[in-house]
Amino acid sequence: MVHLHDDDAFEGFGTTLADREGFEVLSTTDTDAAVDRLGTEPVDCVVVACSAPGEWALRALRDVRGTDPDVPCLLLTAAPTVPVEVVDFDLTTVVRVDADAGPDGSTALARRVAEALDESHRTTGHERERQRLRQYESIVEGMTDVVYTVDESLVVTYTNDRALAYAEVPREAVVGRSIRALSEQMLVEEPQVDRFVAALERVITGETDSERLELELDLPCGLVVAGLRVTPLWTDGDDGPAGAVVISRDITDRVTRERTLKRQNERLDTFSSVVSHDLRAPLSVAHGNLDLARLDCAEGDFDAVEERLDAVERAHDRMDTLIDDLLTVARQGTRAENRSVVDIDALATESWTFVGSDAATLDADTGLAVHADESRLRQFFENLFRNSVEHGSTNSRPQAGDSVEHGSTGDGGDTAGDSSAAPDASVHVRVGALDGGDGFFVEDDGPGIPPDARETVFEGGYSTKSGGTGFGLMIVREIADTHGWDVTVTDGSRGGARFEVRGVQVESA
Template sequence: MPKQSGTPVEVNQFDVDEEVFLCFGHENNRQMLARELQSDYHVTTADSILSESEFALYIVDEPGLEQCYEELQAVRTASEPIIRPCLLVTSSDVKRIDPSVWEVVDDVITTPISMAELRPRIESLLRLYRLSVDYGERRQLEQVASILSHDLRNPLSVAQGNLELAREDGDDEYFERTARALERIEDLLGDVLTLVRQDYSASDFELVSVDTLARETWDEFDSGESKLVVEIDGQCSIRANRSALMELFTNLFRNAKDHNERPVTVTIGVLADGFYVADDGNGIPEAKRERIFESGFSTQSDGTGLGLSIVEQVTDAHDWTVSVTESDTGGARFEVTDVLFEQPDSESAGTDGGS
């Protein structure tokens, strides 16, 4: 029988929630198992991991695991804290399996197998997946609850107190203080909504021009008298979620503007494995750089402490790395690395040209 191509074949005809991916080197076994599981699960089969899709469970045999080991490892790493379990079907003695297999495999079942044994194994691994999803959602909700209960309380108290004083003597200064407090509340709510809505599926990734999108984001950003310099020659394209990358740029731009009293020049340039966003402002003290991406941490008393946390979440979703150092002019320089550049095809280049 000819080898199946990498194009997925969805054998399930039912509206079910659990998505199971089969990566088998032995095609007959793959098709037989797919038929057995299709009544209960959404089953997709292929001979390599589909990087643009995410599944609740991966089932592989030894040839399939050998072929897709690195892809599977990348998928699992990018999905953290969500666990996407992998079940290995093997004819080998479990004790003789290479220890490195356990870096990507969560359970092993030996052949010959019966569905009476296989289904409980699958359900157990799917429960692990569901629990990890619930944990991630609960952790995010706890973060939001903390922000709403603590960080909003102070500006609300400031606004309420100044309104009372303004009612008593009508001094414009109290109204201005109230307006500033309300602006901070607005910033907090905007950042909280961004955190809650961050759900970047790999299927939403597209080829994006870094320099073009940076300029578009700057044009929409309230930059005041600050300036943007893009030091990128030619086409610099990466595969990313477009809206998420705009959020990253927006928050880095806002960080540069809000943390400096005078207008700054923001510079975007290319690294060997990524890009950087730097400014010529005051910079970030070295002692505070380790905590700068923590949710709620800010170097300013009136900062939301969420902007750079959003930046880190965006980079995590893309399996990138973000770090902060000092720019050539003594300001802050944020470096986004582990980024893979791609050459745009003619169609992409035509639709994502310069601004």
């Protein structure tokens, strides 16, 4: 203990405490000496004794606090009143004593001081705990991550402000509620709720000391992919975790980049396949017919030469179409940033002029305008219209076992990029608005697409038609993806194929 005093009447009081209570006491009137002791050796408490607590006492307490802000302080004074600034000084206990007791102070006085010191220690311990809690809370509240805790019953006991900002709800709407109920409200898919609850239970029961998982949340700000880490919530007892701490970080951008990279890699795989196989086939046809044409020419069979050159031309057209489709797919790999408000009906009608035929008709009656890249949306319609026209006609309707990826119209390399083939029977195509108001559809009255092929048709290179590139509907999906839209296939209202596009930002045209 450091005994700092300004009055000779208190000089022997430190000796009294040392003799009766077993303290090791440094007794001094020099504030600098007391501060030096605090700075060099551990001190359990400081007793400041003075006749009347004024400037000297305040300065002494301030110097002590400046050196060790946590050390318990005891102020001994014979004054009947103490200035409020002394009473309010952090972690300072005031004890009034009789200055005349001097070094021969009674046992009762010594016991009183010891009790006051014990209370000061307890108060200091509680205050330190409160300070630590305030520090932890300040750290957690300053984090950019979402942090919350749950108890053993999986009820939320604490959440930081960041979590409330994401969910856009008041604290009382989260704290005290079951994590399962909150998860069912925010998580996109039911299986994720069970997976999250299971992770919490494994940590709380001590089966594991940490869990990591990714969840997709439907929040007011939109869909968010959260990366979660779950760890035990420990208390001072030895009964195991009292709950769990969840730290959640928004990883939407990272996951989006990973998914984009995955799509790009898949696209590269498709390109490799086309370059190594699909392009090689027509190239071999061209080379073979060119060699045969030379032989026919040498023999003077010019009719055969013309046939050979026609085959070469068809092979070149086939390669040209494949290259065009590959470039189109490659361009769709970037997000559609150049958007404007586009009248769907007007653009669909314009796109029809490049694809439609005398035997096919179009109705565009959505009454909608969308925020889209006009050039890409035109390609979107052209590929869907070409798909309907070529497969809705009699000469291209698939026979039993045929694929329905509408990328080809016949032998010799004609593909979805070639609208010259005239269908033998009419097909009607309609562009309309979805009932939910969040998108539009394109449907025809052709043969339709079987349920088991409705995902496969969007795969690059998928086509069982002779000469088909298999890129038409892949391009459709790529354009939808670059806009953040979702395109699916179902049955049309008149039995044909119906392509529904959702997630579109629409306006009345």
